[in-house]
Amino acid sequence: xxxxxxTASGTQVVHRVALLLRAIAAQEHGATVAGLAxxxxxxRPTVHRxxxxxxxxxxxxxxxxxxxxxxxxxxxxxxAIAAHRYxxxxxxxxxxxxxxxxxxxxxFLSARRDLETVCLxxxxxxxxxxxHVLHEGLRxxxxxxxxxxxxxxxxxxxxxxxxxxxxxxxxxAWGRQHTAKQIRRLLEDVRRDGFATNPGMIVEGSWGMAAxxxxxxxxxxxxxxxxxxxTRFSADRRPGLGRAxxxxxxxxxxALGGE
Amino acid sequence: xxxxxxTASGTQVVHRVALLLRAIAAQEHGATVAGLAxxxxxxRPTVHRxxxxxxxxxxxxxxxxxxxxxxxxxxxxxxAIAAHRYxxxxxxxxxxxxxxxxxxxxxFLSARRDLETVCLxxxxxxxxxxxHVLHEGLRxxxxxxxxxxxxxxxxxxxxxxxxxxxxxxxxxAWGRQHTAKQIRRLLEDVRRDGFATNPGMIVEGSWGMAAxxxxxxxxxxxxxxxxxxxTRFSADRRPGLGRAxxxxxxxxxxALGGE
DNA sequence: CGTTATCTGTCCATATAGTGGATCCATGAC
DNA sequence: GTCATGGATCCACTATATGGACAGATAACG
Numbered sequence: 001x002x003x004x005x006x007t008a009s010g011t012q013v014v015h016r017v018a019l020l021l022r023a024i025a026a027q028e029h030g031a032t033v034a035g036l037a038x039x040x041x042x043x044r045p046t047v048h049r050x051x052x053x054x055x056x057x058x059x060x061x062x063x064x065x066x067x068x069x070x071x072x073x074x075x076x077x078x079x080a081i082a083a084h085r086y087x088x089x090x091x092x093x094x095x096x097x098x099x100x101x102x103x104x105x106x107x108f109l110s111a112r113r114d115l116e117t118v119c120l121x122x123x124x125x126x127x128x129x130x131x132h133v134l135h136e137g138l139r140x141x142x143x144x145x146x147x148x149x150x151x152x153x154x155x156x157x158x159x160x161x162x163x164x165x166x167x168x169x170x171x172x173a174w175g176r177q178h179t180a181k182q183i184r185r186l187l188e189d190v191r192r193d194g195f196a197t198n199p200g201m202i203v204e205g206s207w208g209m210a211a212x213x214x215x216x217x218x219x220x221x222x223x224x225x226x227x228x229x230x231t232r233f234s235a236d237r238r239p240g241l242g243r244a245x246x247x248x249x250x251x252x253x254x255a256l257g258g259e
Numbered sequence: 260x261x262x263x264x265x266t267a268s269g270t271q272v273v274h275r276v277a278l279l280l281r282a283i284a285a286q287e288h289g290a291t292v293a294g295l296a297x298x299x300x301x302x303r304p305t306v307h308r309x310x311x312x313x314x315x316x317x318x319x320x321x322x323x324x325x326x327x328x329x330x331x332x333x334x335x336x337x338x339a340i341a342a343h344r345y346x347x348x349x350x351x352x353x354x355x356x357x358x359x360x361x362x363x364x365x366x367f368l369s370a371r372r373d374l375e376t377v378c379l380x381x382x383x384x385x386x387x388x389x390x391h392v393l394h395e396g397l398r399x400x401x402x403x404x405x406x407x408x409x410x411x412x413x414x415x416x417x418x419x420x421x422x423x424x425x426x427x428x429x430x431x432a433w434g435r436q437h438t439a440k441q442i443r444r445l446l447e448d449v450r451r452d453g454f455a456t457n458p459g460m461i462v463e464g465s466w467g468m469a470a471x472x473x474x475x476x477x478x479x480x481x482x483x484x485x486x487x488x489x490t491r492f493s494a495d496r497r498p499g500l501g502r503a504x505x506x507x508x509x510x511x512x513x514a515l516g517g518e
Numbered sequence: 519c520g521t522t523a524t525c526t527g528t529c530c531a532t533a534t535a536g537t538g539g540a541t542c543c544a545t546g547a548c
Numbered sequence: 549g550t551c552a553t554g555g556a557t558c559c560a561c562t563a564t565a566t567g568g569a570c571a572g573a574t575a576a577c578g
Contacts, residue, residue, distance in 0.1 A: 012535060013272035014312030025340045034525055043567050053273030058372065071341035077370055079338005080348050080379045081284045081396040082330035089339050111336055120339045137340040293554050302538050
C-alpha cells in the first residue's frame with residue numbers, strides 16, 4: 001500500500017527485507033525499531049514483525065543491551081560465501097593499511113551500488129584529529145564525497161547526466177552545495193588529475209580525496225579514499241596524496257582485472 | 260501453506276528468502292530454479308518470483324551464462340559490513356595458509372550455525388589428490404565431518420544429546436554410518452585428543468581432522484580443519500597434524516577472546 | 519510522584535499481496 | 549520428428565502480511 005512509487009511486481013516483503021537490512025547496515029551502532037520505521041517509511045509493527053522474522057533466521061540480532069538491532073551472523077556467513085566471488089575487501093586490505101600509514105589520514109574502501117556508494121572498510125590513520133562522517137555501511141549518492149565523485153567521473157557522459165538527474169534529491173540531503181553545476185565542476189578536476197577532491201562539501205573543514213578502482217570489465221566499481229581536516233589537504237600536499245591513491249588503486253585494478 | 264512444520268508466526272516470505280539464500284550459497288557453481296524448488300520444498304513459480312525480487316535488490320544475480328543463480332553483490336556488501344563485528348575470516352586467513360602449507364592438505368574454516376556447520380573458507384594444499392566434498396557455503400549437520408564433530412564435542416553433554424536427537428535425520432543423508440552411537444564414539448576420541456578425526460565417514464577414503472575455535476564467550480563457534488585421502492592420515496602422521504590444528508586454533512581463539 | 523513523552527511489543531479485522539496449478543515456450547536429447 | 553526438462557508467465561483464490569489501535573515499559577520533568 002503506502003508509497004508504491006517503485007514496488008516492482010512480485011514480492012513486496014523481499015523489497016522491505018532489503019530495505020531494512022540496508023538501513024540497519026547504515027547505522028554504525030545499531031538501529032532501533034522506531035528509527036528504522038522512519039528511515040524506511042514502513043510502519044512500526046511491520047518493521048517489528050519483519051525484524052522478528054529476520055532474527056529467527058540469524059540475519060539480524062539484537063545487541064547485548066537488548067535494544068538495538070544489528071546485522072546478524074547468518075548475514076556474515078552468506079557474505080563470506082559471496083566474498084569468494086568478490087575478493088575486493090581482502091585484496092584492498094594492504095592498500096588501506098599503506099595509505100593510512102603513509103598519509104596519516106583515515107583510509108576507506110567504497111563500492112558502487114547502482115546510484116550510490118557504500119563504505120565497506122575503514123582504516124584509521126595516525127593523525128589524531130579524524131573525521132567520522134564516513135563509516136562502514138554508510139551509503140551516499142554518487143557525486144557526494146570523494147569516492148562518489150571519482151566513480152561518477154569515470155562513467156560515460158550519458159550515464160553521468162542521467163545519474164545527476166536521478167540523485168538530485170538525495171544529494172541535497174548531504175548539503176545544499178551538491179548542485180549538478182557544482183558537481184560537474186568537480187568532475188572536471190577529476191578528469192584533469194585522475195583523482196577526486198571533496199573540499200569540505202558535506203561537513204565544512206572535512207576534506208577527502210579518492211581514486212577509482214576498476215573491475216575486470218573496466219567499470220569503476222570501487223574507490224579508495226582518505227579523509228581528514230582541511231589543513232591536512234594543503235595545495236602542496238595534495239599531489240602527493242593523489243599519487244599515493246592512484247598507485248594503490250592501479251594496483252587493485254590490476255589485481256581485479258587481468259590478474 | 261505447504262509444509263508448515265515450523266513457520267514461525269509473522270512473515271512467511273522472510274523465511275523463504277533465507278531458505279533460498281542458504282540454498283544458493285550451498286551450490287558451488289550456481290543454482291537453478293528447478294533445483295532450488297526441490298531443495299527448498301517451494302514451488303517453481305514461487306522460487307522464480309522471489310528470485311526476481313532478490314535480484315532487483317542485488318542480493319542474487321544470474322551467472323553470465325544466464326542460467327544459474329548466485330549470491331549477489333549487495334549480499335557481499337552487507338556481509339562485509341557485518342564482518343567488522345565478526346572478524347573471524349580475516350583473522351583465520353594466515354592460519355589457513357600455514358595449515359595448507361605445512362600439511363600439504365586442503366584447509367578449511369567452518370562456523371557453527373545452530374544445528375549445522377557452514378564452510379566459510381577454503382585453502383588448497385599442495386598435495387595433488389584433493390577431496391572436494393567440502394566447499395564454501397556447504398552446510399553439514401553437527402556431528403558430520405571433522406569440523407562438526409569437534410564443535411559438538413566441546414558443547415555441554417545435555418546439548419550434545421539434544422542435538423544428536425534433532426539432527427538424526429539430517430545426518431543420515433550424509434551416510435548411513437552417522438548413528439548416534441558411532442558419533443558418540445568419535446566424540447570420546449575428541450575428548451582424549453583435543454582434535455577430531457573423521458575416518459572417511461562421508462566418502463570412503465576421504466579423511467578429515469579438525470580443532471575447535473572458541474569465541475569471546477568461550478563457546479566453540481568455529482573450527483579449523485584439513486581434509487585429504489586416507490593414506491595421508493596414517494597413525495604416525497595424525498599426532499603431528501593434530502598438533503598443527505590445535506596450535507592454529509588456539510591462536511585464533513586467543514585473537515577472538517582476550518581483549 | 520503524578521504527568522507527559524517515547525518506544526517496544528501485541529492484537530486482530532481487513533484486503534492486499536503472494537500463491538501455485540495450469541499453460542506456454544525454449545532448448546536439447548534421441 | 550517426439551519426448552523430456554526447465555524457464556517464464558498468467559490469473560483466480562485465499563492465505564498471508566498489513567497497520568491502526570492499544571497495552572506495557574522506561575525515562576524525563578516539574
